Amino acid sequence: MAHPRTPDAELIGKIARVFRQHGYEGASMARLSAATSLEKASLYHRFPGGKDEMVAAAAAAGNAWFSEHVLQPISQPGEPAAQIKLVCLRLREFYEDGKLPCVLEALSLPAGSEPLHEALASSLDAWLGAFTQLARNSGFTPAAARDRAEQAIIEIEGSLVLARVKADTGPFLRAIRKLPRLLTEPSI
Amino acid sequence: MAHPRTPDAELIGKIARVFRQHGYEGASMARLSAATSLEKASLYHRFPGGKDEMVAAAAAAGNAWFSEHVLQPISQPGEPAAQIKLVCLRLREFYEDGKLPCVLEALSLPAGSEPLHEALASSLDAWLGAFTQLARNSGFTPAAARDRAEQAIIEIEGSLVLARVKADTGPFLRAIRKLPRLLTEPSI
DNA sequence: GTCTATAGCTTGATAGAC
DNA sequence: GTCTATCAAGCTATAGAC
Numbered sequence: 001m002a003h004p005r006t007p008d009a010e011l012i013g014k015i016a017r018v019f020r021q022h023g024y025e026g027a028s029m030a031r032l033s034a035a036t037s038l039e040k041a042s043l044y045h046r047f048p049g050g051k052d053e054m055v056a057a058a059a060a061a062g063n064a065w066f067s068e069h070v071l072q073p074i075s076q077p078g079e080p081a082a083q084i085k086l087v088c089l090r091l092r093e094f095y096e097d098g099k100l101p102c103v104l105e106a107l108s109l110p111a112g113s114e115p116l117h118e119a120l121a122s123s124l125d126a127w128l129g130a131f132t133q134l135a136r137n138s139g140f141t142p143a144a145a146r147d148r149a150e151q152a153i154i155e156i157e158g159s160l161v162l163a164r165v166k167a168d169t170g171p172f173l174r175a176i177r178k179l180p181r182l183l184t185e186p187s188i
Numbered sequence: 189m190a191h192p193r194t195p196d197a198e199l200i201g202k203i204a205r206v207f208r209q210h211g212y213e214g215a216s217m218a219r220l221s222a223a224t225s226l227e228k229a230s231l232y233h234r235f236p237g238g239k240d241e242m243v244a245a246a247a248a249a250g251n252a253w254f255s256e257h258v259l260q261p262i263s264q265p266g267e268p269a270a271q272i273k274l275v276c277l278r279l280r281e282f283y284e285d286g287k288l289p290c291v292l293e294a295l296s297l298p299a300g301s302e303p304l305h306e307a308l309a310s311s312l313d314a315w316l317g318a319f320t321q322l323a324r325n326s327g328f329t330p331a332a333a334r335d336r337a338e339q340a341i342i343e344i345e346g347s348l349v350l351a352r353v354k355a356d357t358g359p360f361l362r363a364i365r366k367l368p369r370l371l372t373e374p375s376i
Numbered sequence: 377g378t379c380t381a382t383a384g385c386t387t388g389a390t391a392g393a394c
Numbered sequence: 395g396t397c398t399a400t401c402a403a404g405c406t407a408t409a410g411a412c
Contacts, residue, residue: 021297021298022213022297022298022299023211023213023214023297023299024214025210025211025213025214026211026212026213026297026298026299028386028387028388029387029388029389030386030387038395038396039396039397039398040388040389041389041390041391041396041397041398041399042395042396042397044388044389044390045395045396046395050388050389051388051389101297102349104349104353105293105349105353106297108349108352108353109209109210109211109214109289109294110209110210110214111210111211111214117353117355120353121353121354121355124350124353124354150350150359151343153346153350154342154343154346154347154349154350154359154363155342155343155346156346157345157346157349157350158341158342158343158344158345158346158347158349159342159346161290161292161293161296161342161345161346161349162312162338162341162342162345164296165292165293165296165305165308165309165312166309166312167305167309171338171342175342194377216404216405216406217405217406217407218404218405226377226378226379227378227379227380228406228407229378229379229380229381229407229408229409230377230378230379232406232407232408233377233378234377238406238407239406239407
């Protein structure tokens with residue numbers, strides 16, 4: 001197949017935000033139209049596959065941003081202590097200090113298609129792998145590094161839920177502040 | 189009586205499960221009708237307020253079950269070590285070993301009404317308070333107990349998200365296994 | 377109290393003008 | 395590429411028979 005036409009990044013960003021905030025079923029064409037300032041027919045022109053193609057693009061864009069700005073710095077050689085600081089900064093950016101739900105969470109309710117759920121699981125695996133690598137570089141054993149990575153992601157996801165229910169970003173910001181110790185200090 | 193009335197508790201239980209699995213917008217009347225084996229008109233007879241009344245009843249029922257079976261045992265005088273074991277059992281029951289999302293999470297996306305979100309926040313507060321009390325009874329200082337309680341709930345909520353995305357209950361079951369140390373052993 | 381039937385609106389998606 | 399106009403299907407909710 002030929003290269004699919006490169007979609008507009010800004011457009012997909014706006015679409016992705018609607019899916020993150022409202023989930024798959026809550027992201028109606030009316031909301032997507034309002035958020036993008038494009039009529040529904042125009043959205044279908046850009047995404048002939050409809051909502052399924054839009055949510056796939058949103059998930060892919062979220063994964064791309066996350067991979068580039070959060071995970072890729074970890075995969076470079078460097079000081080773990082410096083790397084984790086950058087990761088914390090980028091996570092606060094990605095989640096807007098805890099005000100924005102995680103793509104993985106918002107789209108993992110049973111509404112989405114099977115390929116979407118596979119994409120989410122694959123993104124999570126990449127995240128786990130990168131955090132594991134960072135922990136290993138900090139001196140953890142392979143098994144301990146895997147545990148720390150999972151623990152870190154659990155705390156991020158859980159704190160986002162608490163922050164949303166309480167309408168208070170505190171839990172998320174505290175979870176981020178704990179990350180360096182969790183992932184790079186074997187002596188806890 | 190050709191069609192005996194389904195007991196309220198059983199009916200609400202079935203409704204609550206739909207809301208937990210699909211969220212507010214995904215819990216359509218068609219799904220609620222199928223899950224309860226009641227026609228839509230019958231559901232409106234029982235809940236004249238429509239979906240809003242149903243979701244309120246579901247949240248209240250979830251909160252009632254949780255308060256009675258998880259939180260109330262903690263509020264009794266007793267050995268923390270024994271109490272936390274019961275709590276773990278009841279949590280595995282409530283979340284069906286990690287296969288069922290948390291009510292707080294599923295209903296906290298911006299679809300619901302304001303009273304619903306207040307009810308969810310209030311349920312979370314009660315949960316935090318009960319876990320804090322348990323930690324205090326185990327010898328934690330008030331501040332440390334509060335931290336442990338929040339940490340415990342973060343790990344439960346986060347592990348549920350991971351379990352759902354990975355389609356693997358492992359993260360949740362491990363989080364539950366860690367709970368006794370987290371909440372009742374100040375010497376970690 | 378539950379049902380069938382239906383109203384009225386919103387949804388996802390399409391056709392065709394410009 | 396975006397728009398207006400429209401469709402069929404789905405949605406929440408109601409009316410009225412039994």
